Amino acid sequence: MKVLMPSSLLSYTGTSRVEASGTTLAELVADLERRYPGIRFRVIDEQDRVRGHMRFFVNNEQVFDLSHRLRPNDEVCLMQALSGG
Amino acid sequence: MAHTTRKSSARKKKTVTARAKRPERRLVVLVATRKGAWLFHGDSARKAWKSDGPHFLGHIVNHLVLDPRDGRTLLAAAKTGHLGPTIFRSTNLGRTWEEASRPPAFAKAPAGKTGRAVDHTFWLTPCHANEPNTWYAGTSPQGLFRSEDNGDTWAPFSIVNDDPQYRAWMGTVQDGTPDGPKMHSIIVDPRDTAHLYFAMSGGGVHETRDRGRTWSPLVQGMEVVEGFDASNIAFHDPHCVRLCPSNPDRLYQQNHCGIYRLDRPSNIWTRIGSAMPKAVGDVGFPMVVHPRDDNTAWVLPMDGTTVWPRTSPGGKPAVYVTRNGGERWQRLDAGLPKSQAWWTVKRQAMAADAHNPVGLYFGTTSGELWMSRDEGRRWTCIARHLPEIYSVEAAPLD
Numbered sequence: 001m002k003v004l005m006p007s008s009l010l011s012y013t014g015t016s017r018v019e020a021s022g023t024t025l026a027e028l029v030a031d032l033e034r035r036y037p038g039i040r041f042r043v044i045d046e047q048d049r050v051r052g053h054m055r056f057f058v059n060n061e062q063v064f065d066l067s068h069r070l071r072p073n074d075e076v077c078l079m080q081a082l083s084g085g
Numbered sequence: 086m087a088h089t090t091r092k093s094s095a096r097k098k099k100t101v102t103a104r105a106k107r108p109e110r111r112l113v114v115l116v117a118t119r120k121g122a123w124l125f126h127g128d129s130a131r132k133a134w135k136s137d138g139p140h141f142l143g144h145i146v147n148h149l150v151l152d153p154r155d156g157r158t159l160l161a162a163a164k165t166g167h168l169g170p171t172i173f174r175s176t177n178l179g180r181t182w183e184e185a186s187r188p189p190a191f192a193k194a195p196a197g198k199t200g201r202a203v204d205h206t207f208w209l210t211p212c213h214a215n216e217p218n219t220w221y222a223g224t225s226p227q228g229l230f231r232s233e234d235n236g237d238t239w240a241p242f243s244i245v246n247d248d249p250q251y252r253a254w255m256g257t258v259q260d261g262t263p264d265g266p267k268m269h270s271i272i273v274d275p276r277d278t279a280h281l282y283f284a285m286s287g288g289g290v291h292e293t294r295d296r297g298r299t300w301s302p303l304v305q306g307m308e309v310v311e312g313f314d315a316s317n318i319a320f321h322d323p324h325c326v327r328l329c330p331s332n333p334d335r336l337y338q339q340n341h342c343g344i345y346r347l348d349r350p351s352n353i354w355t356r357i358g359s360a361m362p363k364a365v366g367d368v369g370f371p372m373v374v375h376p377r378d379d380n381t382a383w384v385l386p387m388d389g390t391t392v393w394p395r396t397s398p399g400g401k402p403a404v405y406v407t408r409n410g411g412e413r414w415q416r417l418d419a420g421l422p423k424s425q426a427w428w429t430v431k432r433q434a435m436a437a438d439a440h441n442p443v444g445l446y447f448g449t450t451s452g453e454l455w456m457s458r459d460e461g462r463r464w465t466c467i468a469r470h471l472p473e474i475y476s477v478e479a480a481p482l483d
Contacts, residue, residue: 038171043169045202046192047194047201049202081167
């Protein structure tokens with residue numbers, strides 16, 4: 001499925017739109033890690049929590065649960081929160 | 086007799102000439118900031134500086150350290166405002182960088198328990214030549230980690246991260262500094278790599294003599310904020326601890342509550358900041374020791390009164406030096422702003438080189454990099470308009 005990446009992760013993916021697969025959000029992130037080593041820890045911490053300023057949207061709905069089930073045609077967007085300074 | 090004197094004089098002259106001819110090594114000053122990192126390459130006279138950067142523009146870089154064992158491996162502790170923490174590694178002085186494949190991370194908590202997550206790696210310490218490729222890292226919240234493959238993979242080190250007593254002394258994220266509680270000042274005894282120190286803000290100074298199997302607090306003599314119980318390790322806030330390279334039995338410490346010296350085997354710190362001018366006080370972040378003289382150390386005081394402005398006292402920054410182990414202090418401010426300079430210097434942002442005379446370097450919260458070629462007698466600004474500076478290290482290059 002298509003995954004839209006934030007600009008802060010382009011150093012890993014090289015492009016803002018990538019392909020990845022998984023039946024859950026956790027599997028999708030694992031697939032992204034296989035394709036782009038190191039990317040997972042920048043987004044998910046060691047306790048499997050999505051980092052405070054990162055957000056997942058599936059079909060434009062915000063999702064916090066990594067066990068959220070995905071369908072092949074879902075559109076996943078990984079965003080960085082509008083925060084910082 | 087006269088002949089002997091002439092010979093001696095000639096020999097002395099020859100020695101002096103030989104010393105004068107021996108070129109000092111080139112230096113690189115490593116500057117880590119809130120928005121990236123810079124390398125300042127100096128000539129052997131430390132007069133011309135060439136800037137290389139920014140590296141990792143936009144990353145919060147807490148520490149950038151060159152491995153003295155090979156003189157070319159750099160480790161950078163980095164994160165961004167949004168992304169989690171990582172370690173970047175370069176083996177060619179920053180021409181190219183690779184990311185650690187397993188950055189410092191706490192152990193996964195058992196189901197039903199809330200585990201800690203590393204917010205950022207704060208401190209990096211290379212081990213000694215007899216432990217090649219080995220590094221230690223201190224994190225926020227407080228955690229101690231070790232890498233044995235030149236910073237590529239990191240694992241929790243010793244019992245500290247999960248020991249209930251140490252966790253109690255570490256407190257919560259609300260008990261630390263405004264930027265999060267820190268593990269810092271990881272020191273390896275150059276005579277014995279099983280003998281380590283670390284410090285926590287807050288949580289005291291600690292020591293192991295068995296490579297981390299057991300640790301003991303080392304806080305006797307250290308004061309805490311008035312009204313608190315000094316016997317409670319959690320209330321101790323060491324800001325920066327340094328071991329003297331010329332005498333590993335002597336340590337200096339800049340604390341939230343004063344400046345201290347410890348001469349081993351004693352376990353009792355002596356407050357040596359009491360000799361500082363009362364109008365300036367003895368609060369600050371950094372402390373730097375002389376590479377060859379254990380009686381000489383430098384501090385850069387800040388305003389720790391009222392609401393803790395953390396600025397130079399009165400807007401008049403100055404370095405203070407002791408040349409007798411803390412009995413007396415001398416103000417060194419020639420070349421520094423005389424007024425209206427409201428910056429300070431963070432705990433990792435002051436360093437010394439090993440030249441003779443020693444060069445001193447510090448980076449300010451306002452993004453200025455200052456240096457002295459004569460042990461602090463005269464200061465020169467070598468860079469302005471950098472982001473807030475978090476750490477400064479001076480390292481020789483071959």
